[in-house]
Structure formats: structure tokens, C-alpha cells
Amino acid sequence: MLKNIDFWFSIGSTYTYLTVMRLKTLEQEKGIRFNWQPFSVRKLMQEIGNIPFTGKPVKEKYMWRDIERRAQRYGIPITVPVEYPLKNFDLANRVAIVARQEGWCDKYTRTAYRLWFVNGLPPGDDPNLSESLESAGQSIDRIFELATSDSITDAYHDATSQARSLGIFGSPSFVVDGHELFWGDDRLEDAIDYVQSF
Amino acid sequence: MLKNIDFWFSIGSTYTYLTVMRLKTLEQEKGIRFNWQPFSVRKLMQEIGNIPFTGKPVKEKYMWRDIERRAQRYGIPITVPVEYPLKNFDLANRVAIVARQEGWCDKYTRTAYRLWFVNGLPPGDDPNLSESLESAGQSIDRIFELATSDSITDAYHDATSQARSLGIFGSPSFVVDGHELFWGDDRLEDAIDYVQSF
Numbered sequence: 001m002l003k004n005i006d007f008w009f010s011i012g013s014t015y016t017y018l019t020v021m022r023l024k025t026l027e028q029e030k031g032i033r034f035n036w037q038p039f040s041v042r043k044l045m046q047e048i049g050n051i052p053f054t055g056k057p058v059k060e061k062y063m064w065r066d067i068e069r070r071a072q073r074y075g076i077p078i079t080v081p082v083e084y085p086l087k088n089f090d091l092a093n094r095v096a097i098v099a100r101q102e103g104w105c106d107k108y109t110r111t112a113y114r115l116w117f118v119n120g121l122p123p124g125d126d127p128n129l130s131e132s133l134e135s136a137g138q139s140i141d142r143i144f145e146l147a148t149s150d151s152i153t154d155a156y157h158d159a160t161s162q163a164r165s166l167g168i169f170g171s172p173s174f175v176v177d178g179h180e181l182f183w184g185d186d187r188l189e190d191a192i193d194y195v196q197s198f
Numbered sequence: 199m200l201k202n203i204d205f206w207f208s209i210g211s212t213y214t215y216l217t218v219m220r221l222k223t224l225e226q227e228k229g230i231r232f233n234w235q236p237f238s239v240r241k242l243m244q245e246i247g248n249i250p251f252t253g254k255p256v257k258e259k260y261m262w263r264d265i266e267r268r269a270q271r272y273g274i275p276i277t278v279p280v281e282y283p284l285k286n287f288d289l290a291n292r293v294a295i296v297a298r299q300e301g302w303c304d305k306y307t308r309t310a311y312r313l314w315f316v317n318g319l320p321p322g323d324d325p326n327l328s329e330s331l332e333s334a335g336q337s338i339d340r341i342f343e344l345a346t347s348d349s350i351t352d353a354y355h356d357a358t359s360q361a362r363s364l365g366i367f368g369s370p371s372f373v374v375d376g377h378e379l380f381w382g383d384d385r386l387e388d389a390i391d392y393v394q395s396f
Binding site: 048049050055056058059061062065066069070073167169181182183186187190193194 | 246247248253254256257259260263264267268271365367379380381384385388391392
């Protein structure tokens with residue numbers, strides 16, 4: 001039986017780019033199934049007063065260089081810095097909630113991130129939104145209406161509440177066996193080793 | 199010729215425990231010389247408003263579990279949580295400045311951290327301070343007088359200013375070739391790969 005890891009993420013987190021681009025290969029190499037779980041990391045970060053980069057230019061400058069080096073280490077294309085923070089963070093993630101329900105979350109998210117970190121086009125805005133939906137074979141009008149519906153508002157809120165109850169405070173986060181939490185792309189291998197240890 | 203990496207640290211940083219316990223083995227395995235550089239990370243974090251854990255219980259709880267798992271991964275003994283933040287942070291690091299000038303910084307720092315993370319005795323306080331100095335063959339009275347002298351106050355201040363000018367904002371940090379900055383125990387291997395790449 002395939003081992004499972006819950007992958008909790010928000011489109012808009014910078015380091016999540018590395019994870020989004022690595023998961024497909026890792027799934028194949030390690031025999032893991034990742035369960036994509038979009039939520040609002042922004043809401044949880046605001047709740048606990050966790051502001052990693054905004055107003056901290058020294059840390060932000062380091063972050064871009066660090067992500068760039070890590071991407072090169074993994075052989076992932078990257079051109080940074082990119083627009084940050086995202087203006088339409090919530091729309092980008094509401095669409096991911098729809099995508100999760102309908103089964104095209106990985107494809108949409110990968111395209112949205114690639115267009116952001118390679119072509120400089122921010123997710124949640126056009127042309128990124130249209131192109132990401134098109135790459136997943138989705139109609140823009142239908143998804144936009146769904147993404148702003150009450151039902152998706154509730155699902156987005158519920159996902160964020162579930163993340164909070166798991167002790168999640170950042171993106172990407174990995175949850176193994178429903179409770180063991182790993183935070184950060186640099187803990188993805190730890191999460192995989194953990195799930196494979198039992 | 200041995201490759202050099204500047205290891206910038208403050209006693210009082212939690213993740214720095216992992217690095218302090220790993221450096222000796224890595225030096226031997228990789229043929230690297232680490233240049234121990236104590237400074238006040240607390241001062242730089244206050245300047246930029248970087249408060250990682252205080253008042254953030256969800257993040258702090260995760261941090262202890264993460265350090266514990268990482269220590270187990272490396273085969274390093276650990277019993278956490280321990281007293282944090284340190285009450286006598288500055289004294290612990292002033293002594294490290296003296297130790298650096300006199301050539302026993304690694305021995306003192308390793309003992310101070312081991313007593314903290316294995317025996318629960320905080321650095322900068324007795325009995326940790328006396329035992330750490332004794333393990334390095336130093337007289338407590340002489341070192342206490344030196345550590346609180348004007349000359350060491352200046353050296354501590356200068357080291358912190360140098361760290362600031364390198365773009366350092368956290369501990370542990372690694373600087374390769376005088377400018378390329380890596381932050382965090384989890385970037386130590388990246389720093390080693392970087393220095394060995396040229």
C-alpha cells in the first residue's frame with residue numbers, strides 16, 4: 001500500500017515553490033502519495049503575529065538568494081525576486097480549493113507557481129490565473145464563479161481551521177499519520193523518512 | 199589547503215545546539231576549518247523586529263519537536279524543552295568572545311550547550327558557567343573579570359557590527375568566502391558544498 005503524506009500549502013508562500021516542483025518526482029521515486037491540502041497560511045500567520053519578511057529587508061534579501069540556491073541544487077528553473085506578497089492571495093487559493101475538490105489541484109498549482117517563479121506572473125491575477133486554469137483544462141468563467149461561491153468560502157475556511165487544529169503555522173507543511181508535523185521544504189525528506197519508518 | 203567557513207553564532211539560539219554538536223565530526227570528514235565567531239544575535243533580531251518564538255506558543259512547541267527529531271537523526275543526545283530564552287545570554291556570549299581570543303571557544307561552547315540541552319542547565323548561569331569554564335581549563339574568576347571588561351564589551355560590540363554588515367540576522371549562520379551567507383543548521387551542508395565547489 002502507498003504511504004500517504006498530507007501536503008498543506010498556500011499559493012503565495014515563496015518556499016512552497018520548491019516543494020510544488022519536487023513532489024511529482026518524489027512520489028515516483030519514494031512510492032509516496034501526497035494529499036494536496038490548500039489553506040490560508042496568511043490567516044494563521046496573522047493570528048499568531050508571524051511576519052517572516054514584510055518590513056524585514058535583510059531577511060527578505062537572504063530568502064530570495066536561499067531559494068535561488070536551493071532551486072539550483074534541485075535543478076529547478078528560477079528567476080527571483082518575484083512580486084511578493086501576492087495581491088490576490090485568497091483568489092489563488094480559493095481556486096486551489098475548487099481544484100482539490102475536482103481533482104486537478106496539482107496541475108493548477110504547479111502551473112501557477114511556474115508562471116510566477118519563472119515568468120514573473122503572480123498567481124491569482126491574469127494572465128497567470130487564465131493560463132493555469134487552461135493548463136488544467138478548466139473554464140475560467142465556471143471556476144471564477146465557483147471560487148467566489150459560499151460553498152467554497154466555507155471549504156476554504158474549514159481547511160484553514162483544520163490546519164490550525166493540526167498546529168500548522170507555515171507553508172509548506174507536511175503531516176504524517178494525521179499528527180506528526182514537519183514545516184518547510186527543507187523538512188520534506190524528514191517527513192518521507194518518518195512515514196517510511198513505520 | 200583547508201577550506202574555511204566562518205561560523206557565526208550566539209549561545210542561546212536553540213538550533214545552534216545541533217551545529218555545535220556536529221562541527222567537530224564534519225571538520226574531520228570534510229576537511230573544513232570552521233572559524234567560530236560569537237556575536238549577539240539577540241541585538242540584531244531586536245533591531246529588525248525578528249521574534250521567532252516568544253509569544254508564539256504554537257511555533258515554539260513545533261520548534262522543540264523539530265530540534266528533537268533532528269538531534270535523533272544526527273545521533274545527538276537531547277532532552278527538551280529547556281529553559282528559553284536565556285536570562286544571562288550576554289554573559290554566556292561575552293565569555294565566548296574571551297574564549298575565541300584565547301583559543302578555547304569550541305570546547306567552552308560545546309560544554310555549555312551540552313549542559314543546557316542534556317542536563318537542563320542554562321548557559322551564563324551557574325553551575326553551567328563554572329563547569330563549562332572548568333572543562334576548558336579556565337579559572338572562573340579570571341574569565342568573569344575579563345568577560346565584563348571594557349575591552350571585551352568592545353569586541354562583542356564589534357563582532358555584532360561585523361555580523362550585521364554581513365547581512366546576518368540569525369544563528370547559526372555560515373559565511374563562505376567572506377560574503378556568501380547561509381542561515382540555519384539545515385543549511386550547513388549547503389555551505390560545505392558551496393565552499394567545496396570552487
